[in-house]
Amino acid sequence: EAAVTQSPRNKVTVTGGNVTLSCRQTNSHNYMYWYRQDTGHGLRLIHYSYGAGNLQIGDVPDGYKATRTTQEDFFLLLELASPSQTSLYFCASRGGSYAEQFFGPGTRLTVL
Amino acid sequence: GDSVTQTEGQVALSEEDFLTIHCNYSASGYPALFWYVQYPGEGPQFLFRASRDKEKGSSRGFEATYNKEATSFHLQKASVQESDSAVYYCALSNMGYKLTFGTGTSLLVDP
Numbered sequence: 001e002a003a004v005t006q007s008p009r010n011k012v013t014v015t016g017g018n019v020t021l022s023c024r025q026t027n028s029h030n031y032m033y034w035y036r037q038d039t040g041h042g043l044r045l046i047h048y049s050y051g052a053g054n055l056q057i058g059d060v061p062d063g064y065k066a067t068r069t070t071q072e073d074f075f076l077l078l079e080l081a082s083p084s085q086t087s088l089y090f091c092a093s094r095g096g097s098y099a100e101q102f103f104g105p106g107t108r109l110t111v112l
Numbered sequence: 113g114d115s116v117t118q119t120e121g122q123v124a125l126s127e128e129d130f131l132t133i134h135c136n137y138s139a140s141g142y143p144a145l146f147w148y149v150q151y152p153g154e155g156p157q158f159l160f161r162a163s164r165d166k167e168k169g170s171s172r173g174f175e176a177t178y179n180k181e182a183t184s185f186h187l188q189k190a191s192v193q194e195s196d197s198a199v200y201y202c203a204l205s206n207m208g209y210k211l212t213f214g215t216g217t218s219l220l221v222d223p
Contacts, residue, residue: 020153042215090155098144
């Protein structure tokens with residue numbers, strides 16, 4: 001079974017702070033995704049990637065950068081965190097077109 | 113753009129009740145449709161998928177049938193259990209590389 005891990009699991013920062021969320025998948029999947037989950041909005045796609053060095057813009061990219069350093073590792077960067085970015089963040093991976101996505105356990109980020 | 117509508121934000125049932133969670137979509141082309149389930153404290157998990165008109169997807173007693181004419185993919189289960197309490201997400205994939213999710217339906221089953 002595909003394994004997706006995220007770190008940290010919880011993070012508290014202040015407005016204007018610099019935050020990096022990490023995601024690693026060990027199933028050799030090509031595609032990786034970052035979502036945020038908010039009540040009333042469900043899951044919204046921030047950025048995604050189909051391989052090392054590749055980055056695609058999702059549906060809610062403002063205020064976020066991302067980098068895919070290897071096939072396994074995908075990072076989400078908040079360089080000037082704002083309270084509106086307080087949310088539950090999920091990473092996911094997928095092997096091929098229309099295949100299921102495997103989600104990590106999530107990172108809860110609070111921006112004070 | 114593509115969108116998924118789940119009309120029920122919350123559903124409360126008793127054990128052995130029949131469940132229906134409505135899902136309608138709007139998309140160009142011929143999307144694949146998915147259901148995911150999310151238990152408290154976990155990430156969403158794939159439940160099942162359907163890729164063509166009239167195809168039925170099913171898993172763990174849940175099922176849904178792709179209806180292209182009605183643009184629907186309603187989730188049903190004949191007899192729910194307390195352990196089915198979770199948030200259920202309908203989603204579509206139109207270009208093969210990303211999912212568009214609905215806002216989710218929280219199911220609470222009383223024992």
